[in-house]
Amino acid sequence: MNRLNRLFPLAVALLASPALAAGGWVSLSDQTILGPEAGMRAQVAKLRTEACQPTVRDYKTPGLAPVGGLDIDEVIRSLEKMLATFKPGDPARAGLEHSLKMAREQKENGTKVLPLPVRREKGAMTFETALRTAETLVGARGRKATGGSSSDVVAALAAESPRAALALLLAGHRAKPKDAMTLVNLAGVLTLAGLPREAIAVLDRAAELGGKLPTPGGVPGQAIALTNRGHAFLGLGRWSEAQAPLKQALSLAPDLSEARMNLSKALLCNGDVNGATRELRVALRRTIAPENSDLILKEKTPGRHGDGVGPREQSPTRRPSASLFDLSRGATFDLPQLKLPRTRREAIVMHSQYEALEQQGHAILRALGVRASAVNLSQVLDPGEMRWFKLVNGAITTSIFEPEVWPAHKAAYDAHYALDKARRPLADQRNKTIEAGMARLASVPHTCADVDTVYDDAYQTYMDALRPYLKGQEQAMARYVSARVKFETALAANLPDPAVRASKRAQIEASAKAMFYGPVVYGGVFFSEVPSLFCTEQTLPGVPLDLAELPTLDADPCGGMFSGAKVKSKVPSPALKAQGLGLSFSLSCKKVDIELSTSSLMGTDWLGGFASASLDWNGNATLFTGVKAELKLPKGVPVTGGIGAKEGVYIKFGKDGIEDAGMRVELKGSLGAGPDASTGLWEGKIEQEFGIAAAAAYWRER
Known part of the structure; x- marks a missing residue:
């Protein structure tokens, strides 16, 4: 369930990345199988206690258990301690006693957390205070950041380091204090870091700046800002207030699954299990289509095939395959006749x-x-x-x-x-x-x-x-x-x-x-199960079966093609301006990969940037760009090898436009026994993607 709480702001932060080009979404999550509605409703109801937890933290005390505001017991103890310092007859004592009485009554009624004020409420946090809080959280080292690209921010989030992402976004704000979209992104990361009250103050300033927000990935920036605001209210445990901005976001961007996921949670935590389930079922797919167009994936009669499909409300469903896959390359397969x-x-x-x-x-x-x-x-x-x-x-x-x-x-x-x-x-x-x-x-x-x-x-x-x-x-x-x-x-x-x-x-x-x-x-x-002849001396006719050979499916579009080839080059001489610039090209039956990289960032020979493109034979393409680090064993040792890491943003394209986008983290390691890695003893690769489409597909992962 922790993934449920973490994926919402993460996906919203990704959507705000200017690296996404405008285009239509054809999401992998559109093929999500929806379980029977009654069963999903029961699942959602069970998750209420676990999911409906505010996520406000005290930045001064790392590790403090998240609460949605002020702990009621701490409030009562503070008021009692303060009251003990007032003498009888003090004009302020009566007001303090009234506050203490109200706090005790709220505790008796089951209140555990007092909500924190936001926006124009008395005691609401100002934008300047929110920035100071964020600066305090990132620390002196983080305040030295001088800015970074959207891919740097995404890489920091991929490494589960919201502090690093905050430092980069704060640096971006210092460089462009009037850039509202930077503040929208900053608000998303603040909520992720457990500072939703600060996020609302930052969003208020973004709104005050005015102007039209950009549309990354074809998603209106205003919809992203509203989604971040709704998510911040969820972080504060203010379930009812979260609903209005989330509904406004969906009116601007109906396909924004992250907003709908957040709305589902807001409804659930407000006690509307039916509404939460309804919104969740829509949110689990990126694009919206009536559920009655789904295929029913359950036969009506157990143990009997072809008797019809089961009732829609009691059956799992998914969209027809033609909505996502290329179905033009099917093979013929004709069974022979049996004599x-x-x-x-x-x-x-x-x-x-x-x-x-x-x-x-x-x-x-x-x-x-x-x-x-x-x-x-x-x-x-x-x-x-x-x-x-x-x-x-x-x-x-x-x-x-x-x-x-x-x-x-x-x-x-x-x-x-x-x-x-x-x-x-x-x-x-x-x-x-x-x-x-x-x-x-x-x-x-x-x-x-x-x-x-x-x-x-x-x-x-x-x-x-x-x-x-x-x-x-x-x-x-x-x-x-x-x-x-x-x-x-x-x-x-x-x-x-x-x-x-x-x-x-x-x-x-x-x-x-x-x-x-x-x-x-x-x-x-x-x-042919018949009794043998009773007159055994009779001769039986010779009847060959004459069965034609059954077909096979051995043929493959890549049949006979070489398995692959790879070429790498690098400018070696420090005397050349392009020193450290490398180009790799690989071709296989699977895909074509091209990568351009440099290993000379910040005066090092191990940290660099890269940009790669991959095109498979089905017409799908992936662009991946970011930063990478490589450490190799020194020369002269009896083995070769090293480790490497890449972090950055990716965009996947299909025939109909953008299919997915997000951030990717790659870790690689190799160990060789010869003069180069081609005679390697071991090579391994770990890769994780944090995609926008995946954010809506998480529910059905098994």
Whole structure:
């Protein structure tokens, strides 16, 4: 739940970054799966005690437990101590006694915290006092800061150092005291640092400066300021007052999920669980769309497929995959037809072939399972790619509910259940026919050929009646598998890593072939279960199965391409103006990466700036810029290696515009045994993104 309280101001601070270009949002969080509304409402209600805690701190006493104002017990003790210093008859004593009486009554009524005054209330903090408080918090060292870019502020927040971010923003204010947007950002970080009363004073000054605020990322700056104000009121525990600015922010920017998240919390802490749940469900996605357009991800009848979907209010839902993913690269997958015996005698011959085919299918499915699980995702994907993988994989695992797949899914299982329903009565009728025939033979002399005739006739009637059901199931399953594979492979093509893509295609192939080796082949097995001939000297016909080879999903858009190549260069000579400037270029089946960096900031050879661009083969691009530090083992030691860190802001672009933006932190380490890292013993990488879209997706993370 701590993440719930921390993500709101963090996301708002990011939105205020001028590094974000204007553009439409296509957020990853739009694919968030919403749980059943009743269940979510119960979850929200349980979180009230934990979530509804003010977050005001005493900057002079680090580590002091957060409170929403003045502790009532401390107030009473202070008043009692002050009262003891007044003599009876002192004119001020009566007022002090009245204040003490009121405080004791409030404590008896359950009050634990007295709210702090804000804005024009008596005793409200001034802008100058708020700045002094912030300056005190950052300390003498922080007051020496001379300014920093928005990426520096984001890097400080990524390192969970609001003091450093405050120092940079205060320096920015000193450089541009009339810049209202700097004050809006400063207010967001003040609340994050536990100083929401100061944040409101700063926001008041920003409003007094007037002028139109910029629109970072296409979001009106005024909406960001209102969101910061609402969040500051939440920090003070003033739940009702937080609602008005948050609602105003949403009227300016309906897609501003952070404002809606804050509004959800304000409603919850004010006792409106239904309203909090309603706003939360909207806030969990970046863009707004009616929930009734969501796919229902639950079948109506437990244990029975294709019988319809469950009630919307009792089912998890998500938006159709077409709203986020490219579905243009699906693969074709046509199941072959399975030959069925025409007579009892052909069934005797073909039964063992069906059983062998069934065993062969088990072996094929086991091999595909090994291929599907061969990739260790944590070693192949960075955190951002892992988040994307989970979205793609979630869409694949629930693909049957997509409009492109559901009709075929329903038809396949309708045919399967129709076969299952018809099989038993037809078998019973067959057995009765055999019993009646054998009863007739029992009263007259007969041969083994007569017995075989009774069985041949009964099974012929049975097989002729059952065959349409088997063929109906086979054809419906083939259409279902074709639709499902095309849709799921189109989804899998959105995965950027070729190894992960291959493992997912193996999983899809296994699921498709299971539908053949399961219902279809098993249908041939039980259809051909007939008694052997009674006249054993008779010759049975040779009937080959003639089964066409099942298709595979081995083909990949990156098939045959080299795994990757990387080139790095650096200007080495101090005599050159560009000394320390480096360029790296890498190309792989996964993506193209270009980075320009310098290692000469502040007169050091280990701290520098960088700017990188990454373009994958699906047309997605990521820009990442900030500061980096690298420390390497000295030359002459028997091993090579070092550690490095990057902090900065990133923007992700898709075909329809900006998909996500935020801050990213990368940590890398390597250890080599040879003259360079290419003969390394170990190399590791840790990466964490703090994205705007991720802020709205946190609820559903498992």
